[in-house]
Amino acid sequence: MKRIVVSLLFFIALLAIWGIAASSGRWSPVLFPSPWSVAEYLRGALLDGTLVEAIYVTMKRLLVGYAIGLLIGLPLGLLVSSSQMLEDTVGALALGLQTLPSVCWVPLALLWFGQTEGAMLFVVVMGTVWSVIIATDHGARTIPPIYARAARTMGSQGLHLWIRVMLPASLPFLVSGMKQGWAFAWRSLMAAEIYVTILTGFGLGQLLHYGRELQAMDQVIGAMAMIVIIGSLADRILFSPWERFVHRRWGTNVK
Amino acid sequence: MNMGEAQRQGVTSEHGSGASSKLIVESVSKWFRTPRATVHALDGISIEVAAGEVVCLVGPSGCGKSTLLDIIAGLTKPDSGHVLADGQLVTGPGRQRLVVFQEPSLFPWLDVFGNVMFGLKLCPELTNGERREIAHRFLVLVGLEKFERVHVHELSGGMKQRVALARALAADPQVLLMDEPFGALDAMTREHLYDDVQRIWRDSGKTIVFVTHNMREAVCLGDRVLLMSQAPGKIIQAFDIPLPRPRSIYDVDLVGHAARIADALRGTVGGGVPE
Numbered sequence: 001m002k003r004i005v006v007s008l009l010f011f012i013a014l015l016a017i018w019g020i021a022a023s024s025g026r027w028s029p030v031l032f033p034s035p036w037s038v039a040e041y042l043r044g045a046l047l048d049g050t051l052v053e054a055i056y057v058t059m060k061r062l063l064v065g066y067a068i069g070l071l072i073g074l075p076l077g078l079l080v081s082s083s084q085m086l087e088d089t090v091g092a093l094a095l096g097l098q099t100l101p102s103v104c105w106v107p108l109a110l111l112w113f114g115q116t117e118g119a120m121l122f123v124v125v126m127g128t129v130w131s132v133i134i135a136t137d138h139g140a141r142t143i144p145p146i147y148a149r150a151a152r153t154m155g156s157q158g159l160h161l162w163i164r165v166m167l168p169a170s171l172p173f174l175v176s177g178m179k180q181g182w183a184f185a186w187r188s189l190m191a192a193e194i195y196v197t198i199l200t201g202f203g204l205g206q207l208l209h210y211g212r213e214l215q216a217m218d219q220v221i222g223a224m225a226m227i228v229i230i231g232s233l234a235d236r237i238l239f240s241p242w243e244r245f246v247h248r249r250w251g252t253n254v255k
Numbered sequence: 256m257n258m259g260e261a262q263r264q265g266v267t268s269e270h271g272s273g274a275s276s277k278l279i280v281e282s283v284s285k286w287f288r289t290p291r292a293t294v295h296a297l298d299g300i301s302i303e304v305a306a307g308e309v310v311c312l313v314g315p316s317g318c319g320k321s322t323l324l325d326i327i328a329g330l331t332k333p334d335s336g337h338v339l340a341d342g343q344l345v346t347g348p349g350r351q352r353l354v355v356f357q358e359p360s361l362f363p364w365l366d367v368f369g370n371v372m373f374g375l376k377l378c379p380e381l382t383n384g385e386r387r388e389i390a391h392r393f394l395v396l397v398g399l400e401k402f403e404r405v406h407v408h409e410l411s412g413g414m415k416q417r418v419a420l421a422r423a424l425a426a427d428p429q430v431l432l433m434d435e436p437f438g439a440l441d442a443m444t445r446e447h448l449y450d451d452v453q454r455i456w457r458d459s460g461k462t463i464v465f466v467t468h469n470m471r472e473a474v475c476l477g478d479r480v481l482l483m484s485q486a487p488g489k490i491i492q493a494f495d496i497p498l499p500r501p502r503s504i505y506d507v508d509l510v511g512h513a514a515r516i517a518d519a520l521r522g523t524v525g526g527g528v529p530e
Contacts, residue, residue, distance in 0.1 A: 150360040153328055154374040154426060155350035164373075168364040250363045251408025 033218040038225065041218040050207070054223075055230065057201035058189065061117070065124025066185040073129045073181060074174070077136025087137070094133040102127030102188035106195045117200050120192050127188025132181040139173020140166075172250060175242045182238065186231055204230075276339075277462040278304040278327065278430055283336035284487075285322055296322050298487035299336070304430075309456060309463045311477030313470060313516065319488030320466045324434050327464060328354045340430060350377060353428040355419050357435040361407045367394070367418050368403040374426035393421040396455060413444035420452070424459060433465045437472070446504055449475050453501045470513040475502045480512075482519055492519050 015035050021027075022034035029037070045051035080086045080094070105126045106119075113119035143166065151165040167174075193205020204223055211219030246252070285297040296319040304310050312320045325331040327338050329348040338345040340352060353374070361370050368390060375386040394400045397417040402410065410418065416436050423431055437445045453476065456463060467473050473480045480494045494516055502509055 144358075146356060146358050146360045147362060149330055149348075150354070150356060150362075151373070152330065152348040153350070153352065153354045154422075155348075155377040156373075160377075165362070168362070171364060249406055249408070251406065 030215065031217055033221060037218045038221045041216075042222045042225070045207075045219075045222065050202075051226065054202055054204045054207045055226065058193065058203035058205065059230075061120050061124065061193075061201070061203060062185060062189050065121050065189065066128055066182060068121070069125050069128025069132055069181055069185060070178060072125070073132025074136050074177070076129075077133040077177070078140055080133060081137040081140035090133070091137060094130045094137075097126075098130040098134055101191075102184065103191035103195070105188070106192055109192070110196060115196060119196050120189070123192035123196075124185050124188045127191075128181045128185040131184045132177050135173060135177030135180050136170075139170055139177060142173065143169045171242070172246045172252070175239060175246055179235070179239045179243075182234065186234075190227060276303040277306040277308070277341065278302070278464070279339040280323070280327060281336050281339070283323070283326055283333040283338065285319070285326065285331070285334050295487035297326075297333070298489050300488065300490055301336075302481065302490065304462055304464060306462055307460045309465060309476060309478045311465045311467060311473035311480045312483060313467055313473045313480055313520075314483030314488070315485050315520070316468055318483045318485040320468075320483055321434050323483075323488065324354070324432050324464065324466050327430075328352050328432050330354075350374065350426050351429040352432055353423040353426060353430075354432045354434060355416070355423050355436040357438045359407075359412075359415050359419075361415055361418055361422070363407045365407070366403070367399065367405050367407065367410070370407065370418055371422045371425050374422055378426060389425050390421075393425040394418075396424070396458075397421045397451065411444075412440050413448060416440065416448070417451075420455070424455070424461070429462065431461045431463045433463065435467055436465075438467070438469075445472070449504060450501065452476065457500065470517050471504050471509065474498075474509050474512045474516070475504050480516060482516055484520075492516075494519075 019035050022029070022032055042051065045054075076090065080091045102123060105123045109119040109122045109126075113122055147165055147169045148161065151161055156165060189203075190205045190208075193203045194209045197206065197209065204227055208220055208223040208227070211217070211223055280300055280302040283297055283300045284295075287294045287296050300323060302310070312323065314320050322331060326333050327340075327345070329338075329345045329352065345352070362373065365373065371390040371394060372386060375381060375389055378386070381389070391400065391403070394403060397420055399414060399417055399421065402414065407415065407418075419436070437448055440448070449472070456476075465473070465476055474494075474496055477496055480496060481490050482492045482494070483489065484491045494512065496512055498506070498508055498512070
């Protein structure tokens with residue numbers, strides 16, 4: 001309870017400083033809007049449906065791209081972890097491409113796919129898949145071999161061993177791998193939406209982009225605020241339950 | 256008496272002839288190949304264990320006793336020789352020969368009850384009700400029935416090994432293999448477990464192979480103690496322990512037996528003293 005109060009107070013103070021600075025008149029309100037004008041913009045955008053539409057479009061792209069990234073990344077990561085040859089080839093490739101900031105995929109995506117949803121998805125998948133492979137591979141290598149040994153003596157083998165032992169044993173790193181993948185997918189999508197202006201859907205990143213084009217600073221900051229809020233909410237909703245389960249069962253990081 | 260004769264006499268159980276042996280290890284050898292060197296880990300090991308017998312393998316660390324246990328369990332393949340359990344050739348791990356490991360091998364994603372149930376769920380002949388009943392019974396046996404819903408990381412080291420023992424016993428294996436199960440525990444917990452383990456073994460009548468480097472532990476628990484030498488691992492001498500049970504680790508006769516085994520080891524490795 002005390003922690004919530006402290007954190008609330010902090011953000012209220014931050015808003016207050018912003019408000020005071022904006023109303024001091026030192027900076028043009030066009031470049032430095034007050035919190036009220038941003039709130040006013042968000043209210044308007046919410047009411048006329050642009051914001052809901054943008055969030056819907058963005059989330060749809062994100063979830064589809066993320067799902068594809070996981071579907072490719074998780075099995076590939078497990079495969080890479082099980083073979084030295086794959087580690088030296090696919091693993092090395094993943095390690096290299098992971099260092100590439102996802103925005104660097106945008107020119108390629110545009111040339112290959114044009115101004116389409118495909119380009120958007122491509123960037124998100126490329127941003128996600130490598131980090132998921134690396135996290136999964138790394139995690140699978142650190143599963144204590146004793147679990148598989150113990151399970152095998154109890155008669156567990158094949159599919160049973162994978163589903164009942166290797167999968168739950170890998171939960172801690174699967175969660176962190178998926179979380180990392182999510183963070184990368186989110187960043188890639190925002191990069192893609194800002195650079196790829198397509199007409200099939202108008203996402204949050206595009207809202208941000210057009211805010212700049214229209215010199216509408218309240219829109220720019222409003223869109224940024226929404227991106228922050230959605231990012232941290234998704235983290236709470238999607239990953240916190242799993243992380244809590246892992247922490248409780250494994251006894252790690254007990255608060 | 257030369258060494259070969261001693262080995263032959265020693266390794267054959269007095270409790271039964273070869274025909275009724277629960278477990279037969281026949282001239283098992285194992286080499287480990289690393290990029291730098293080839294290590295001869297086990298050299299022509301032969302052991303026979305009668306049904307219901309407790310055999311302790313002792314030896315200095317690195318003598319290959321854990322490797323031998325892995326081979327009996329079927330987790331490792333020998334380079335030559337073979338293992339017969341109930342007359343059947345061991346080709347892989349199976350729930351007829353369960354292992355209690357030294358490292359904590361409980362699954363952290365399951366609670367205590369779930370861990371004991373894990374092995375039971377792999378017994379298709381049981382109904383779910385029977386499984387739960389058996390799991391509960393064995394947790395009572397190791398004195399942990401109050402901890403059924405506790406997470407593994409919340410248990411002490413001794414409690415973890417009790418759960419591991421319950422998990423192994425619940426699946427009703429023919430042979431129980433114990434790989435220094437108490438090695439990582441403090442002395443007080445260990446001594447407490449000796450009493451429990453002797454009581455549980457007496458009631459269950461299981462055939463047990465117990466690996467340890469602790470002489471007194473071996474004498475306290477074993478009907479027979481096999482002494483192994485280092486590099487390559489060989490069984491150099493066998494000792495029958497005719498002491499009445501339950502045994503106390505502070506018993507004078509027991510300490511005498513342990514000293515005899517320690518002396519034998521010292522004689523063979525030229526002054527080397529086991530831990």
